[in-house]
Amino acid sequence: MKLYLKLAWRNLLAAGLRTWLNVIVLSFAFVAIIWSQGLYRGLSRQAAQAMMEAEIGGGQYWHENYDPYNPLTLDKAHGLVPASLAKLIEEGKATAILIVQGTLYPKGRFFPVLIKGIEPRQKVLLFPSKYLETSNPDEIPAVMGSRMANTCNLKIGDTVTLRWRDKSGAFDARELRLVHVMRTTVQSIDQGQVWISLDRLRKLTGLENEATVVTLAREANWAEEIPGWSFKSLDFLLKDIDEVVRSKNIGASIVYIVLLSLAMLAIFDTQVLSIWRRRKEIGTLMALGMTRSQVIKLFTLEGALHGVLAAAVAAIYGFPLLSLFARKGLGMPEVVDSYGFALGERILPVYSASLIAGTALLVMLVTTIVSFLPTRQIAKLKPTEALRGKIT
Amino acid sequence: MRKGEILIETKDLVKIYPMGRHELVALNRVNLIFRKGEFAGLVGPSGSGKTTLLNIIGSLDLPTSGSAVVMERRVEELSHKEAARLRNEHIGFIFQTFNLLPYYTAYENVEFPLLLLKVSASERRRRVMEALDWVRLADRASSRPAQLSGGECQRVAIARAIVKQPAIILADEPTANLDAENSHNILQIMAELNHELGTTFIFATHDEKVISYLKRKITLFDGRVVKDEIIS
Ligand SMILES: Nc1ncnc2c1ncn2[C@@H]1O[C@H](COP(=O)(O)OP(=O)(O)OP(=O)(O)O)[C@@H](O)[C@H]1O
Ligand SMILES: [Mg+2]
Numbered sequence: 225m226k227l228y229l230k231l232a233w234r235n236l237l238a239a240g241l242r243t244w245l246n247v248i249v250l251s252f253a254f255v256a257i258i259w260s261q262g263l264y265r266g267l268s269r270q271a272a273q274a275m276m277e278a279e280i281g282g283g284q285y286w287h288e289n290y291d292p293y294n295p296l297t298l299d300k301a302h303g304l305v306p307a308s309l310a311k312l313i314e315e316g317k318a319t320a321i322l323i324v325q326g327t328l329y330p331k332g333r334f335f336p337v338l339i340k341g342i343e344p345r346q347k348v349l350l351f352p353s354k355y356l357e358t359s360n361p362d363e364i365p366a367v368m369g370s371r372m373a374n375t376c377n378l379k380i381g382d383t384v385t386l387r388w389r390d391k392s393g394a395f396d397a398r399e400l401r402l403v404h405v406m407r408t409t410v411q412s413i414d415q416g417q418v419w420i421s422l423d424r425l426r427k428l429t430g431l432e433n434e435a436t437v438v439t440l441a442r443e444a445n446w447a448e449e450i451p452g453w454s455f456k457s458l459d460f461l462l463k464d465i466d467e468v469v470r471s472k473n474i475g476a477s478i479v480y481i482v483l484l485s486l487a488m489l490a491i492f493d494t495q496v497l498s499i500w501r502r503r504k505e506i507g508t509l510m511a512l513g514m515t516r517s518q519v520i521k522l523f524t525l526e527g528a529l530h531g532v533l534a535a536a537v538a539a540i541y542g543f544p545l546l547s548l549f550a551r552k553g554l555g556m557p558e559v560v561d562s563y564g565f566a567l568g569e570r571i572l573p574v575y576s577a578s579l580i581a582g583t584a585l586l587v588m589l590v591t592t593i594v595s596f597l598p599t600r601q602i603a604k605l606k607p608t609e610a611l612r613g614k615i616t
Numbered sequence: 617m618r619k620g621e622i623l624i625e626t627k628d629l630v631k632i633y634p635m636g637r638h639e640l641v642a643l644n645r646v647n648l649i650f651r652k653g654e655f656a657g658l659v660g661p662s663g664s665g666k667t668t669l670l671n672i673i674g675s676l677d678l679p680t681s682g683s684a685v686v687m688e689r690r691v692e693e694l695s696h697k698e699a700a701r702l703r704n705e706h707i708g709f710i711f712q713t714f715n716l717l718p719y720y721t722a723y724e725n726v727e728f729p730l731l732l733l734k735v736s737a738s739e740r741r742r743r744v745m746e747a748l749d750w751v752r753l754a755d756r757a758s759s760r761p762a763q764l765s766g767g768e769c770q771r772v773a774i775a776r777a778i779v780k781q782p783a784i785i786l787a788d789e790p791t792a793n794l795d796a797e798n799s800h801n802i803l804q805i806m807a808e809l810n811h812e813l814g815t816t817f818i819f820a821t822h823d824e825k826v827i828s829y830l831k832r833k834i835t836l837f838d839g840r841v842v843k844d845e846i847i848s
Contacts (some may be wrong), residue, residue: 228733238719275793508715511676512776515697515706607676611711 226516227596232525235456236533243530246490250534250587254484255542260476262546262573263554268469268575274409277350280461281318282442284322285309290323290436295338297400298325299389302434306450309438315442319346320435322425327540328400328418330376337372338417339388348441351413355404356421364424366400369414373405389428398428412464434441453561467598484587486595487534495598504518506602509611520599527595531588550575623783623816624650624673628682631839642668644839645682647660650818651734652783656828657819660836666820669836670786673818674707675699687783702731708777708815710787714769716761716776723767726775733780736827747775751805767798774792774802778809788820796825803829 237241239240276282290301305320312318322341327334342349344357358365364386368378378384380402388398400418408414437451440446447455499506509519535536553570642665658666672684675691676699684691687706689817694702694780703709708729716725726747730740732734748754751771751780761769770790777785787806791799807829819826827833835843 234719504713504715505717508711508717510700511703511709511711511715512673512729513700515700518700608671611676612714 226356228522228525232522232529235522236495236526236529237421239265239494242494242534245495246487246494246530247533249483249490250487250530250591251538251542253480253487254534254538254583254587255545256483257586258542258575258580259549259573260473260480261579262550262575263571264469264473264476264580265576266553266571266573267472268465270320270571271409271465271469275412275462275465276442276458277353278408278410279349279439281348281411282444283440283447283458284456284461285438285450286442286456287436287451288454295325295336295548296324298338298436302431302436304433305438306453308448308450309453312440312444312446313343313438314346318438319343319444320422321437321439322422322429322431322434324388324425324431326386326418328376329385330378333376333406335376337386339386339425340413340417340419341422342419343422345591345612349441350366351419352404352406353419353421356419356424358421358584360535364398364400365403365420367404367406368402369411369417370405370407371411371414372417373402375415378402381471384549388428390428396428447600449611454544477504484590488590491527491530491591492594492598495523495595498526498603499523499598499601503605504612506605507612510607516603516605520596520602523599524592524596527591527599528588530595531591533586534591535584544588546573546575549573620653623652623829624648624684624686624818626669626673626682626684629669629672629679629684630681630737631665631672631677641834641839643672643679646836646839646841647760648834648841648844650784650816652816653814654816654818654832655807655830656817656834657821657830658834658836659821659827660842662736662822665837665839666836668790670788670818670820670841673784674709674786675702681733703731705780706783708780708782708785709723710770710773710777710785710790712789712792714761714766714773716769716772718761719762721758722753722764722772722775726779726840729776729780743779744775746825747779748772750809751775751802765798766794767801770794770798770802771805774805776811778813778815781813782815784816784818786818789823790819791823791826799823799825 231494269448287301288304289297292295302322309318309320313320320343324339326337326339328337341355342351342353344352344353351369356365368376373379381400382402382403385397386400387395389395400420406414426434447457449455503540509518550573553572591593617654626646626648629643630641633640633642646669657668660666668677672679672691675686675687675694687702689698689702691699697725717728722730723744726744727740730743736756745754745757746788751774753768753771753775753823756764756768761772764772791804794802803826806817809815819830821827833843833845833847834841
């Protein structure tokens with residue numbers, strides 16, 4: 225093996241410019257894979273962090289009928305807060321949220337919304353609930369996410385009509401005043417919903433002491449069985465994020481799959497050309513006593529070494545580049561927001577050793593396979609014909 | 617290995633190439649024996665089968681029928697691996713076009729067969745330098761083929777063939793790309809090696825200069841041996 229490595233190495237370097245071109249393209253793919261994977265890991269980590277802070281805390285109890293994917297079930301998805309959770313809420317280790325369906329009528333248009341009630345003085349979530357506090361019983365302050373405010377074309381201070389049904393099914397309507405617009409990376413507390421004080425919502429709907437969801441504080445560490453309620457762990461609640469990240473990842477993968485394919489095409493082409501141009505050399509190697517499988521091994525190794533060189537080259541410029549990037553992060557432009565989940569935030573990519581090792585392994589494996597495929601030509605080559613410079 | 621021992625024996629060797637609907641008989645019942653220490657040449661017009669015969673003896677090609685026994689092995693029965701091993705251990709090749717490995721220095725070219733034979737590093741060094749001495753190129757050890765003249769390239773090729781001290785060296789038109797002076801030069805070197813080491817040389821050639829060095833001249837015509845003479 226050492227001999228083949230030495231020979232392959234020498235041949236590869238002797239090919240000069242062509243080798244380096246292949247290596248550089250391959251190293252781009254290498255860096256692009258690590259770059260984008262690290263970015264998405266960072267994104268995923270940050271999104272999860274933000275979601276825990278603003279929405280899901282350390283886990284949630286859901287009313288047994290609550291199904292976030294089916295708003296029509298909301299009518300029945302609320303109940304009295306169980307005593308054990310009420311105690312946690314009192315201790316500041318949990319907070320209750322009531323969710324009711326309604327309709328907003330901003331400036332002559334209308335939007336179906338979820339009305340969410342949250343305790344203004346809660347400290348469980350990093351949520352701007354304090355704006356919902358008021359001493360004026362005639363005013364209903366409301367908070368919205370910036371996306372929702374944009375959609376409804378509302379500014380702070382605007383009023384808007386909200387209609388809902390109370391617990392007996394009768395329609396009612398009141399004016400809300402938008403007192404705060406929150407910029408958040410967490411879409412699930414923003415789009416299609418309006419937040420008001422929990423007390424107010426309970427009164428408006430007649431659902432005294434009821435809730436749809438009880439969110440535990442991060443440090444609550446509590447997961448007791450409660451009849452009529454089901455505990456949702458962080459793993460469960462963060463699953464959506466993983467899925468969103470994964471689906472976005474597929475988009476980004478296209479970039480490096482294209483780069484990788486380009487590099488592979490170049491290496492394949494180099495191998496085919498090199499075997500064709502060097503058939504006389506192959507014949508000579510056979511005459512000197514190499515078997516076909518030894519020649520195949522040599523040429524495969526020669527191609528596969530592109531991967532090793534690419535890793536080295538990628539390390540030279542990729543290491544400073546990626547570590548700079550990991551320190552400075554990537555400012556997400558606002559446009560990303562329209563379909564992504566960041567909002568003028570910096571994403572700090574996460575590069576792990578396993579990511580780098582895994583990428584290296586992938587690149588080497590693919591390079592080796594691509595290098596091997598054309599060498600099967602050699603197996604069909606007769607020594608006499610190779611020596612005459614012919615290929616069949 | 618005693619002098620005069622039989623190294624190669626062909627029996628009714630036939631090689632037929634299919635040529636569309638016809639067949640081309642390149643070798644037609646060739647019966648030949650080569651002994652240790654011979655300095656023999658296959659001569660004859662172009663297309664008479666010289667290269668074909670050398671290739672079969674060198675286990676680079678298979679006969680259509682008949683047999684060739686080389687170093688006590690039946691060439692037509694060898695697997696690829698066994699044939700490669702026979703070449704590696706016992707047969708050196710010298711080609712018309714030199715066929716040096718272009719990226720390797722003269723030293724590395726000569727060293728190559730020893731690497732395949734897994735000879736130790738110190739032994740390799742000794743034998744490579746000895747072989748380069750034989751062809752008087754010790755001072756050009758670190759040159760690459762592109763930096764060497766045709767005659768020097770062919771001398772490196774001779775060193776590469778001789779370095780493993782094979783029993784047989786097969787040389788197909790070794791002088792065809794060389795001028796008269798270089799031709800005589802390499803022929804003298806080969807005659808010397810034949811004399812000193814007892815290596816058997818078999819040439820395929822039409823070159824009168826080569827023929828003038830031969831101790832045995834075998835004439836082929838249309839794939840048949842038509843004359844086999846000892847020259848004293
Ligand atoms: N692979 C092949 N396919 C078909 N015919 C072949 C092949 N190799 C050789 N021949 C034919 O076999 C015959 C003998 O060829 P060979 O190369 O042995 O001749 P040669 O005596 O070496 O000729 P030269 O002096 O020109 O080198 C020729 O007619 C040649 O055309
Ligand atoms: Mg010939």
